[in-house]
Amino acid sequence: MNKLAALLLALVGCDRGAAAPPAGPAEWTVDPIDLGAGAIVDGLTGTSSHDVWLTAAVDGGRVVLHFDGTGWHVVEPPVRGPRALWAAAPDDVWAVGRAGTYAHYDGATWTPGQIPDVPLDLVDVVGFGDRVVAAAAGPRVFAYDGHAWTTLEPPELAGAAVFKLWGSSATNVLMPINRLDRPITIARYTGRWLTFEEVGAGAGVKLAGTGPGDIWLLSPQTTYHYDGTTWTERPVPRPKLFSIAAGAPDRAVAVGEDGAAVIWDGARWRDSPTGTRERLQAAYVAPDGQAWIAGARVYRRTLRF
Amino acid sequence: MGIHDAQMQEKSNLPSTILNTGIDYILGLGGYSGARRGGAQGGAEDNPFYRDNADWMPGWGNTFGLPGLDPNGVPSGATAQDRATNYVGHKANDPDGIWDGVRNNLMTNERAAHAASTEPDGHMGYWDLYNAHVDAYADAQTAGNPARVARGEEAAGNTFIDPASFALAVYGAPLLEHMGIDTGPLTGASIDLFNDPTDTVGDGWAKRMGLAAGEIGAGGVAMGAGGLGIGAGIGNILTGSPLTGLGEIGAGAGSMLAGAGLMGVGAFSGAYNTVTAIGNGMGIGDAASGLVNVGGSVLGAGAQMASDAWGGITSLF
Numbered sequence: 001m002n003k004l005a006a007l008l009l010a011l012v013g014c015d016r017g018a019a020a021p022p023a024g025p026a027e028w029t030v031d032p033i034d035l036g037a038g039a040i041v042d043g044l045t046g047t048s049s050h051d052v053w054l055t056a057a058v059d060g061g062r063v064v065l066h067f068d069g070t071g072w073h074v075v076e077p078p079v080r081g082p083r084a085l086w087a088a089a090p091d092d093v094w095a096v097g098r099a100g101t102y103a104h105y106d107g108a109t110w111t112p113g114q115i116p117d118v119p120l121d122l123v124d125v126v127g128f129g130d131r132v133v134a135a136a137a138g139p140r141v142f143a144y145d146g147h148a149w150t151t152l153e154p155p156e157l158a159g160a161a162v163f164k165l166w167g168s169s170a171t172n173v174l175m176p177i178n179r180l181d182r183p184i185t186i187a188r189y190t191g192r193w194l195t196f197e198e199v200g201a202g203a204g205v206k207l208a209g210t211g212p213g214d215i216w217l218l219s220p221q222t223t224y225h226y227d228g229t230t231w232t233e234r235p236v237p238r239p240k241l242f243s244i245a246a247g248a249p250d251r252a253v254a255v256g257e258d259g260a261a262v263i264w265d266g267a268r269w270r271d272s273p274t275g276t277r278e279r280l281q282a283a284y285v286a287p288d289g290q291a292w293i294a295g296a297r298v299y300r301r302t303l304r305f
Numbered sequence: 306m307g308i309h310d311a312q313m314q315e316k317s318n319l320p321s322t323i324l325n326t327g328i329d330y331i332l333g334l335g336g337y338s339g340a341r342r343g344g345a346q347g348g349a350e351d352n353p354f355y356r357d358n359a360d361w362m363p364g365w366g367n368t369f370g371l372p373g374l375d376p377n378g379v380p381s382g383a384t385a386q387d388r389a390t391n392y393v394g395h396k397a398n399d400p401d402g403i404w405d406g407v408r409n410n411l412m413t414n415e416r417a418a419h420a421a422s423t424e425p426d427g428h429m430g431y432w433d434l435y436n437a438h439v440d441a442y443a444d445a446q447t448a449g450n451p452a453r454v455a456r457g458e459e460a461a462g463n464t465f466i467d468p469a470s471f472a473l474a475v476y477g478a479p480l481l482e483h484m485g486i487d488t489g490p491l492t493g494a495s496i497d498l499f500n501d502p503t504d505t506v507g508d509g510w511a512k513r514m515g516l517a518a519g520e521i522g523a524g525g526v527a528m529g530a531g532g533l534g535i536g537a538g539i540g541n542i543l544t545g546s547p548l549t550g551l552g553e554i555g556a557g558a559g560s561m562l563a564g565a566g567l568m569g570v571g572a573f574s575g576a577y578n579t580v581t582a583i584g585n586g587m588g589i590g591d592a593a594s595g596l597v598n599v600g601g602s603v604l605g606a607g608a609q610m611a612s613d614a615w616g617g618i619t620s621l622f
Contacts, residue, residue, distance in 0.1 A: 239457065
């Protein structure tokens with residue numbers, strides 16, 4: 001923006017300032033990756049610090065990149081408009097995209113597929129082997145049992161929409177269900193049907209975890225942790241969070257507005273200054289503590305306590 | 306390759322390029338893009354749903370009993386929706402999935418409406434299509450708003466546009482396609498700018514009141530031009546050129562009629578927009594906030610345009 005435009009924008013009040021970023025020296029370094037102007041990373045997943053996948057929205061489309069431990073590499077989009085990836089293992093990666101398209105990566109080759117008679121854009125996926133669950137931003141989920149796709153559309157989902165999925169196995173796939181003025185509900189896919197459990201106030205925007213007894217649910221103003229039995233609220237020091245990731249029971253990160261990043265050290269959430277004010281909306285933590293967070297740029301640090 | 310892909314292929318010619326370059330510039334000021342998602346038809350982001358299912362869209366096949374408007378099914382709900390789904394919603398940030406919800410709800414709703422259609426030709430009716438859109442917006446906002454509210458932000462509440470403006474989009478834009486103009490960016494722009502489902506009820510109302518005012522103003526200009534044409538025609542008849550005069554009177558009357566129609570659409574849109582916004586919870590404060598926000602954005606865009614123009618002029622010297 002040049003000076004004349006900036007001056008006029010300031011005069012008409014269109015360039016409102018954002019809240020101050022967390023104080024202190026930046027604990028994150030910028031990863032050398034150039035996605036181009038206007039790009040926003042909105043998905044990170046992986047299986048280790050040398051197997052990380054990234055999906056980003058760019059002007060007019062979406063891209064996929066893979067980090068192999070040495071650098072980021074652009075991947076030929078495995079589906080139409082790749083929207084989300086799920087990495088269960090280096091040779092077991094699922095991708096979903098527009099118009100009911102999906103693909104499976106076996107470590108060497110992507111095999112594309114199409115959910116029969118489903119024209120909807122798929123927005124998230126969890127898959128283990130030949131068992132898959134996909135969401136389509138609506139009151140239904142699609143499940144593949146290795147032989148056929150089934151649409152699950154129970155009455156409990158009426159008036160709500162499934163956007164985000166997370167799973168520890170093919171028989172334990174969780175998805176947050178939100179309704180105004182009602183507690184967050186977790187729908188849990190058991191391999192055959194959905195069960196439902198209430199968690200707490202807010203809106204569930206992202207799930208993460210390391211196993212069936214270590215699951216995080218992110219609401220914009222707080223987090224809830226599941227220990228295998230009960231959900232317990234774990235307050236965060238920063239509001240307006242968009243994403244969460246966990247690499248170990250004492251290694252998790254959540255990110256959000258104005259460059260906010262908070263890290264879990266096993267006992268509490270604390271600020272982790274990023275040095276940026278951009279909106280961060282994706283995160284991944286590898287089991288060894290290597291962590292990536294991203295918005296328009298990608299940042300990295302090691303979580304060790 | 307879908308069965309209607311060739312028929313519904315976007316046009317590529319100089320007038321389209323000139324028109325769409327301007328639209329792309331204006332969209333860029335608002336943080337949008339005028340480009341088709343993922344490149345050309347059939348590209349990496351393509352949604353073929355409205356081409357594949359064009360056969361049961363309102364107007365497809367033999368519009369108003371006028372086969373001369375075929376073979377492109379023009380006007381029909383298929384072309385406008387194909388352009389819309391493949392051009393709208395370019396802002397990269399849609400963390401609450403509201404655009405996703407709208408796109409998917411529309412396909413779901415329209416399939417259901419077609420299955421339930423009682424139209425004699427098996428098509429969806431115009432109101433089936435309109436109501437599918439109204440419900441798609443409302444349901445997507447209902448699903449996405451809990452996260453927005455939990456962040457402390459105002460809920461999305463921009464209701465879907467009025468039936469008259471929608472009819473203009475559904476039938477008018479494809480008619481331009483029939484005349485050889487690529488309307489993709491125009492269709493996408495009109496939705497991005499005036500029917501963004503992530504807008505608050507106040508911001509959406511203010512934007513569309515601006516659109517209604519523009520329609521009324523353009524209609525007034527057309528009526529004025531028509532009046533001048535009629536005057537010139539009478540003058541020509543009086544000075545001995547009756548054929549020229551009659552032609553001018555005819556064109557002038559047509560222009561006045563079109564202008565009156567556009568003014569009528571604008572007036573209806575403004576009233577309908579206000580009633581539905583109030584029905585969706587808009588209060589005085591929301592309306593005032595919308596006017597301030599939208600007015601500021603327009604001023605900001607004007608400032609950027611002036612700055613760009615100034616930069617262009619100075620670069621010449």
